[in-house]
Amino acid sequence: xxxxxxxxxxxxxxxxxxxxxxxxxxxxxxxxxxxxxxxxxxxxxxxxxxxxxxxxxxxxxxxxxxxxxxxxxxxxxxxxxxxxxxxxxxxxxxxxxxxxxxxxxxxxxxxxxxxxxxxxxxxxxxxxxxxxxxxxxxxxxxxxxxxxxxxxxxxxxxxxxxxxxxxxxxxxxxxxxxxxxxxxxxxxxxxxxxxxxxxxxxxxxxxxxxxxxxxxxxxxxxxxxxxxxxxxxxxxxxxxxxxxxxxxxxxxxxxxxxxxxxxxxxxxxxxxxxxxxxxxxxxxxxxxxxxxxxxxxxxxxxxxxxxxxxxxxxxxxxxxxxxxxxxxxxxxxxxxxxxxxxxxxxxxxxxxxxxxxxxxxxxxxxxxxxxxxxxxxxxxxxxxxxxxxxxxxxxxxxxxxxxxxxxxxxxxxxxxxxxxxxxxxxxxxxxxxxxxxxxxxxxxxxxxxxxxxxxxxxxxxxxxxxxxxxxxxxxxxxxxxxxxxxxxxxxxxxxxxxxxxxxxxxxxxxxxxxxxxxxxxxxxxxxxxxxxxxxxxxxxxxxxxxxxxxxxxxxxxxxxxxxxxxxxxxxxxxxxxxxxxxxxxx
Amino acid sequence: xxxxxxxxxxxxxxxxxxxxxxxxxxxxxxxxxxxxxxxxxxxxxxxxxxxxxxxxxxxxxxxxxxxxxxxxxxxxxxxxxxxxxxxxxxxxxxxxxxxxxxxxxxxxxxxxxxxxxxxxxxxxxxxxxxxxxxxxxxxxxxxxxxxxxxxxxxxxxxxxxxxxxxxxxxxxxxxxxxxxxxxxxxxxxxxxxxxxxxxxxxxxxxxxxxxxxxxxxxxxxxxxxxxxxxxxxxxxxxxxxxxxxxx
Amino acid sequence: xxxxxxxxxxxxxxxxxxxxxxxxxxxxxxxxxxxxxxxxxxxxxxxxxxxxxxxxxxxxxxxxxxxxxxxxxxxxxxxxxxxxxxxxxxxxxxxxxxxxxxxxxxxxxxxxxxxxxxxxxxxxxxx
Numbered sequence: 001x002x003x004x005x006x007x008x009x010x011x012x013x014x015x016x017x018x019x020x021x022x023x024x025x026x027x028x029x030x031x032x033x034x035x036x037x038x039x040x041x042x043x044x045x046x047x048x049x050x051x052x053x054x055x056x057x058x059x060x061x062x063x064x065x066x067x068x069x070x071x072x073x074x075x076x077x078x079x080x081x082x083x084x085x086x087x088x089x090x091x092x093x094x095x096x097x098x099x100x101x102x103x104x105x106x107x108x109x110x111x112x113x114x115x116x117x118x119x120x121x122x123x124x125x126x127x128x129x130x131x132x133x134x135x136x137x138x139x140x141x142x143x144x145x146x147x148x149x150x151x152x153x154x155x156x157x158x159x160x161x162x163x164x165x166x167x168x169x170x171x172x173x174x175x176x177x178x179x180x181x182x183x184x185x186x187x188x189x190x191x192x193x194x195x196x197x198x199x200x201x202x203x204x205x206x207x208x209x210x211x212x213x214x215x216x217x218x219x220x221x222x223x224x225x226x227x228x229x230x231x232x233x234x235x236x237x238x239x240x241x242x243x244x245x246x247x248x249x250x251x252x253x254x255x256x257x258x259x260x261x262x263x264x265x266x267x268x269x270x271x272x273x274x275x276x277x278x279x280x281x282x283x284x285x286x287x288x289x290x291x292x293x294x295x296x297x298x299x300x301x302x303x304x305x306x307x308x309x310x311x312x313x314x315x316x317x318x319x320x321x322x323x324x325x326x327x328x329x330x331x332x333x334x335x336x337x338x339x340x341x342x343x344x345x346x347x348x349x350x351x352x353x354x355x356x357x358x359x360x361x362x363x364x365x366x367x368x369x370x371x372x373x374x375x376x377x378x379x380x381x382x383x384x385x386x387x388x389x390x391x392x393x394x395x396x397x398x399x400x401x402x403x404x405x406x407x408x409x410x411x412x413x414x415x416x417x418x419x420x421x422x423x424x425x426x427x428x429x430x431x432x433x434x435x436x437x438x439x440x441x442x443x444x445x446x447x448x449x450x451x452x453x454x455x456x457x458x459x460x461x462x463x464x465x466x467x468x469x470x471x472x473x474x475x476x477x478x479x480x481x482x483x484x485x486x487x488x489x490x491x492x493x494x495x496x497x498x499x500x501x502x503x504x505x506x507x508x509x510x511x512x513x514x515x516x517x518x519x520x521x522x523x524x525x526x527x528x529x530x531x532x533x534x535x536x537x538x539x540x541x542x543x544x545x546x547x548x549x550x551x552x553x554x555x556x557x558x559x560x561x562x563x564x565x566x567x568x569x570x571x572x573x574x575x576x577x578x579x580x581x582x583x584x585x586x
Numbered sequence: 587x588x589x590x591x592x593x594x595x596x597x598x599x600x601x602x603x604x605x606x607x608x609x610x611x612x613x614x615x616x617x618x619x620x621x622x623x624x625x626x627x628x629x630x631x632x633x634x635x636x637x638x639x640x641x642x643x644x645x646x647x648x649x650x651x652x653x654x655x656x657x658x659x660x661x662x663x664x665x666x667x668x669x670x671x672x673x674x675x676x677x678x679x680x681x682x683x684x685x686x687x688x689x690x691x692x693x694x695x696x697x698x699x700x701x702x703x704x705x706x707x708x709x710x711x712x713x714x715x716x717x718x719x720x721x722x723x724x725x726x727x728x729x730x731x732x733x734x735x736x737x738x739x740x741x742x743x744x745x746x747x748x749x750x751x752x753x754x755x756x757x758x759x760x761x762x763x764x765x766x767x768x769x770x771x772x773x774x775x776x777x778x779x780x781x782x783x784x785x786x787x788x789x790x791x792x793x794x795x796x797x798x799x800x801x802x803x804x805x806x807x808x809x810x811x812x813x814x815x816x817x818x819x820x821x822x823x824x825x826x827x828x829x830x831x832x833x
Numbered sequence: 834x835x836x837x838x839x840x841x842x843x844x845x846x847x848x849x850x851x852x853x854x855x856x857x858x859x860x861x862x863x864x865x866x867x868x869x870x871x872x873x874x875x876x877x878x879x880x881x882x883x884x885x886x887x888x889x890x891x892x893x894x895x896x897x898x899x900x901x902x903x904x905x906x907x908x909x910x911x912x913x914x915x916x917x918x919x920x921x922x923x924x925x926x927x928x929x930x931x932x933x934x935x936x937x938x939x940x941x942x943x944x945x946x947x948x949x950x951x952x953x954x955x956x957x958x959x960x
Contacts (some may be wrong), residue, residue: 040693042738043640043648098719101707101770103727110721134647142705142763154697177686183829239619242645335645338664339619402706452631496636498600501687503630503638545652600834657849684835692835725930747852750840795855796919813923 001431002182005422006034007415008152008408008555009171009186009508011158011213014044015397017381019093019404020411025147034184036153036173038208041141045194045206046400049133050245050331051117052125053397055090057350058114061122063087071574072118074359074388075533076549077187077226079570082366082386086395086402093401094126103128105328115328116250116280117393119287119581125394130245130331136397155501156182157506158212160434161189161220161375164423165426168220168375170324174435176506179499181438183431185422187415188374190407191217191362192400194294195380199514199521200355201459201521203309204236204243213381215277215513217362218520222370223553225383225567227360229534231391232468233452234291236354239309240339244332246393248344249284249327249566252276255291257303263313267294269581275319286581289390289534293351296468307350348423353468357396358532359387359522363553363567368407374414375505376407381502383550385569389533398521433552435582441508447493451507454492456483458518466525471538475526482519483561489515520562521555527564528552545576590616590671594624594635597678599685600747607685609676610634616667623662626677626689639689646803649739653689654678659744661803680744694739699756701773702782703764708775726771728823733766733811735804745801748791755791756782758798758808765811768818777831780822789815861912864905917942 008024010017013035021035037044050485056066066087069289071078094112100102104112105127116123128135132423138506144150155176162170162183193213199203218224234255235244249255254275257263262283265272269286273279284291295313296305304311316333317325322345323334329344336349361383368376368384379400386399458481489512496504507577531537555564593613600605612633614625623641630637638652644663651662656675683691685818728833732827741756749755768776792812799809825831839876841848846856878889892898920942921935 039640039642039648039650040697040738043642043650045643046648048643048645078668084709092715095715095719099707099713099715100774101767101772103731103770104721106724108724110726111724112719131735132648134737138734139734142700143707145701146704146706184590205645206648208642240644274651331647338646338666339621341619379644451635490679494635496638498602498636498687500601501638501690504635599836601836607838668872681838682840684837686835723930728932729927738877745959747845747855750845750877751842754899762869793855793859794919794923795851795852797851797855798924799922800851807922810925813919814925817923 001178001435003185004182005185005356005554007031007187007275008190008411009034009036009184009188009300010190010192011036011171011196012044012192012194012379012381013041013152013154014192014194014400015046015137015140016400016404018137018192019401020138020282020378020408021150021193022144022147023405024412025149027408028050031412031415033150034149034153034186036154036156036158036171038176038183038212039434040154041144041152041547042138043208044137046072046136046397047138047208048204048206048243049136049252049397050130050243051247052115052132053094053136053401054117054120054124054392054394055089055126056124057091057094057112057126058122058124061124065121065309066090066124069120070392071388072384072577073392074581075370075389075543075579076545076571076574076576077229077385077388077551077569079366079385080572081570082572084572085531086386086399087364089402090398093398093405097136097139097401100139100143102135105129113188115247116278117284118246118249118284119281119392120285121281125247125250125522127247129327130247130329133397136443142237144256146393153182155312157509158216159438159509160195160430161216162427162430162510164426164430165218165420167373169312171216171420172431176501179502180211181431181435183427185427188411190306190368190411191375191377191453192379192404193381193383195358196501196514196517197355198357199459199518200230201463202241203355203457204233204241207354210510210514211381211517212510212513213377214362217370217375217377217514218556220277220372220515221556222372222375223363224361224517225357225360225385225390225551226524227520227554227555228466229359229389230355230466230521231351231357231359232286232292234288234295234353235315235351236356237335237340237351237354238307240310242335242339243356244315244335244349245329246288248315248329248332250278250316251317251318251324252278253315256314256316257322258305258313259303263298263303264291267297271582281581287390287392288356290581292468293536294302295353304497304547305350310352312350315351315568317344318341318346318348327369341467356392359383359389359391360521363433366373367410369410370405371449374418376411378403378407389535425464438483438505442497442502443493445493449488449491449493451492451504453509454485454488455511455514458482458515460519462518466522469536469538470525472526475522478522479519479526479561482515482522486515486519486559501532513556514543523564524552524554524563549576588618589681590618590620590667592616592626592667593672593674594629595674595676596626596629598688600636600687601761615815618668620667621663622655622665622667622670622675622677622824623674625667626662638687649737652680652739652741652744654681659741659801661739661741666738666777669783682739682744684752688706689812691738695753696738696757696760699760700738700763701827702757703760705760705763705767705781706779707767707773709772710774713768720728720772722771729771730766732767733762733806736762736806736808737804739803741803743800745797747795747797748793750815754787756788760793760813761789761815762806762808762811765815765818768815776818776822780819783815783824784819789819792816858912858915861908861915864908865912868905868909913946
């Protein structure tokens with residue numbers, strides 16, 4: 001096994017990983033950075049984010065408003081010290097991107113433009129047409145090319161973390177083109193490996209989003225936090241689940257049921273706003289959890305449109321006009337035409353809620369630190385509790401910038417303090433163990449289970465039990481199914497025995513990771529007997545601050561289900577209140 | 587839902603087993619709304635799990651699934667099966683790149699070339715963040731916006747006959763990104779990029795076949811960028827000749 | 834080892850219709866070159882005196898030369914049209930925020946071409 005010694009190892013080269021790497025390289029050019037990713041940086045799923053990134057820049061906006069929107073949007077499960085830090089840093093980070101060349105859309109006077117987004121009191125979403133994530137990712141990737149101390153390991157699949165002397169000292173990863181394993185020894189490790197939306201059958205997430213980093217940390221003893229909070233984006237394109245940005249509604253698009261009726265007014269988000277005049281925090285500009293839940297109710301009432309790809313409602317943008325759509329939502333138009341055969345300029349687009357984002361993830365704090373020293377996490381793989389029970393659209397792109405920079409600072413400080421030698425023998429032993437695990441997976445024969453089969457059973461079970469609305473019964477069923485699938489996982493057999501780009505093997509590893517995380521989602525949801533944000537229980541319809549104004553921590557217990565504990569929420573200045581998205585909201 | 591019957595001929599190559607690539611045929615009953623990628627995924631999941639290829643976003647933005655479909659470089663996630671209905675379809679790895687395994691090609695060459703053209707903002711003096719954004723009018727933005735849309739899928743390299751004949755050629759995507767930064771009102775790095783672009787293997791290897799632009803799934807029009815770059819490069823050459831080389 | 838597919842150095846342009854069209858475009862340059870040589874010959878003849886010029890004119894009127902001239906004329910038309918078509922790519926013009934439509938830029942080339950032709954014909958005493 002090849003050994004690579006570095007100062008900071010970063011797993012994942014999407015927005016969070018690149019921002020972290022650049023921050024280390026710019027401020028500490030004497031430190032070596034190993035940027036390890038299972039895909040080339042520009043393939044990372046940050047590229048699929050569309051709508052934009054939130055940050056206070058305009059004179060009519062304030063940090064306090066952004067704070068309030070985020071805390072309320074998260075149904076008070078946010079850590080308020082984290083939110084406060086975030087809203088403060090957000091504008092600086094977005095400006096930094098502007099200085100690095102991000103092609104933000106502009107106002108006529110040359111300043112950056114902002115657009116309205118769901119759950120926000122004021123327009124504050126910076127955008128680059130409807131390809132904001134794409135431009136952020138490419139700006140960061142291209143900027144990273146000028147940093148000589150960043151050494152990229154593209155297409156290296158991380159298997160497990162290396163832990164010794166009570167701290168994280170590196171990671172084992174496989175070079176995908178050769179099948180060779182590499183031991184990366186580092187003074188600090190930052191996980192930036194993205195979410196795990198592929199656990200679900202219908203998701204906006206790309207194939208790579210299988211929660212590998214989160215599962216590695218989980219196995220290494222770091223609890224996951226708030227995994228039961230899974231965001232359904234209200235406007236996924238029918239059939240494929242491709243994301244149609246919230247920007248569609250920010251620009252004035254409206255949701256209609258089978259009768260053409262704007263149904264959101266029946267779910268506490270009215271009164272109906274005039275067509276083409278969207279009102280912030282009202283109707284279509286309510287938060288994602290509420291909109292997706294409204295769809296579910298319409299479905300129960302029979303107000304949705306049955307199609308071969310499931311029930312749907314309509315996202316109507318026909319009143320926006322071709323010029324406006326082409327300028328602000330060109331990708332949405334292109335995607336609708338290619339993947340649904342519908343031109344939004346002329347017809348309403350069929351949509352339904354789709355799994356989009358994991359609010360939960362690796363337990364981290366305001367410093368992006370995990371409870372294991374030397375291990376940091378940023379972005380969707382992490383849960384710094386910025387997003388609480390429901391993330392507001394356009395906070396996640398900013399989050400990976402703000403906390404990428406913060407993680408870099410703290411990881412550097414930590415690395416500088418590490419004078420002790422790496423525990424070579426212990427690390428080697430663990431690396432050998434990871435190698436043995438992979439070898440066994442490849443060489444084992446006689447199994448009867450298929451990867452695709454188990455994967456679709458997992459996805460179906462999660463959707464049925466841990467979807468938009470949940471009950472004790474469905475959750476229990478899902479918990480049982482996932483536990484059973486984890487046992488059956490031992491029975492898979494790989495048909496591909498090659499060392500070269502063995503995607504059969506990578507899919508098997510990804511499935512293993514997803515099964516472990518699926519269990520934290522289902523078990524966390526079963527234990528949380530209340531409804532909050534994206535976690536809605538039909539058997540416990542109210543929010544219960546007395547018992548559950550707490551973060552769920554799930555700790556790995558080997559083959560058993562995780563242990564569930566709770567952790568206090570940080571409240572500084574906003575006491576839990578009512579989330580009001582009716583037109584009268586102040 | 588009606589079905590589309592496809593006969594996929596997929597080029598297979600495992601360097602540990604094969605001397606050279608060979609085609610393997612798969613019959614796939616596709617749903618009519620599928621893309622070629624869905625058909626390939628179906629093969630991977632249900633028929634032959636040993637097939638290797640790259641893919642992720644399934645929305646034509648991550649750039650992973652570029653491959654030759656019926657001889658043309660395309661994103662598999664953007665090529666509708668309807669367009670190949672009831673036909674034999676050849677699926678091969680992107681042309682002009684070495685084959686790593688099956689439909690996976692070696693991309694190191696592009697990654698190295700991209701870095702060479704310095705695709706990032708270069709300034710003589712950085713403006714402090716506290717002073718806010720660089721002002722850029724919508725017209726200034728529009729001047730280069732199109733060339734920011736490149737997803738690095740490398741379809742243009744697979745389409746470029748010059749790259750096939752002269753592998754040293756820096757190539758369409760990388761040069762288009764160089765032009766993207768040259769044309770950005772915030773950038774001052776033209777002279778620095780010029781050193782790389784004006785080399786024989788730089789922009790002058792382009793003979794303007796326009797095939798890169800025809801292949802580009804994102805309508806970036808790299809051919810346009812390269813022709814503009816030729817003009818810029820010529821002007822810069824004269825400027826340097828008379829000692830006025832800086833942008 | 835990664836497998837490198839062979840590329841034909843001599844017949845690559847037959848692989849793809851667009852390549853073939855491109856090579857045809859490139860081939861037309863040969864005729865443009867030939868015509869330039871012809872012009873040079875003509876200028877040389879004028880400089881060498883009336884006899885040489887008469888001989889030049891006589892050569893031009895020979896059947897072989899007429900065929901060549903007609904072929905060249907057609908090919909040069911093709912050459913000009915092919916390149917005018919792509920000029921908007923090489924020389925986009927931005928007016929305010931919008932780009933001038935490609936048709937206008939290509940059209941302007943045709944207008945200039947016609948004007949020049951008229952001037953030449955005028956100087957040649959056709960009108």
